[in-house]
Amino acid sequence: DDEFGGRGHASLDVTSIKTVLELRKLKIKMTENIVAKLRAVIEKSVARKVKIAMSSLYRSWDKYLERFCKIGGVIEATPLCSLAEVSSPSIAFFIEPDGNIDLVGSFDRIQAAQFVNAGCFFPQTSLPQMNLRKLT
Numbered sequence: 474d475d476e477f478g479g480r481g482h483a484s485l486d487v488t489s490i491k492t493v494l495e496l497r498k499l500k501i502k503m504t505e506n507i508v509a510k511l512r513a514v515i516e517k518s519v520a521r522k523v524k525i526a527m528s529s530l531y532r533s534w535d536k537y538l539e540r541f542c543k544i545g546g547v548i549e550a551t552p553l554c555s556l557a558e559v560s561s562p563s564i565a566f567f568i569e570p571d572g573n574i575d576l577v578g579s580f581d582r583i584q585a586a587q588f589v590n591a592g593c594f595f596p597q598t599s600l601p602q603m604n605l606r607k608l609t
Contacts, residue, residue: 560581
């Protein structure tokens with residue numbers, strides 16, 4: 474994952490897909506058949522519904538997908554709430570060649586635009602305080 478500045482980000486709001494809404498209302502156990510149906514629906518609608526963060530770099534879903542398949546990438550889920558409600562805490566570690574892990578610090582990212590980091594607040598305050606050294 475060598476993306477920076479939101480260049481490789483795209484998002485898909487699945488709450489706008491009718492089949493997803495119907496499945497959530499039913500609250501049924503997911504089976505292989507239901508997953509297959511859902512996958513087909515998403516594959517059919519993703520090109521229309523996806524939002525590419527840097528549309529000046531990728532003019533279409535096909536161009537974005539071509540690049541994603543060529544260089545690889547990371548697929549992540551985000552909470553179903555407004556971006557203003559989402560925190561971006563980060564913890565930085567330094568892993569030495571001998572395997573020793575040192576805590577560098579923690580911070581909250583500030584986004585200037587969707588998926589574009591504008592800066593950081595040190596130390597992070599979006600999560601409850603914890604002894605990060607215990608994690609290393």
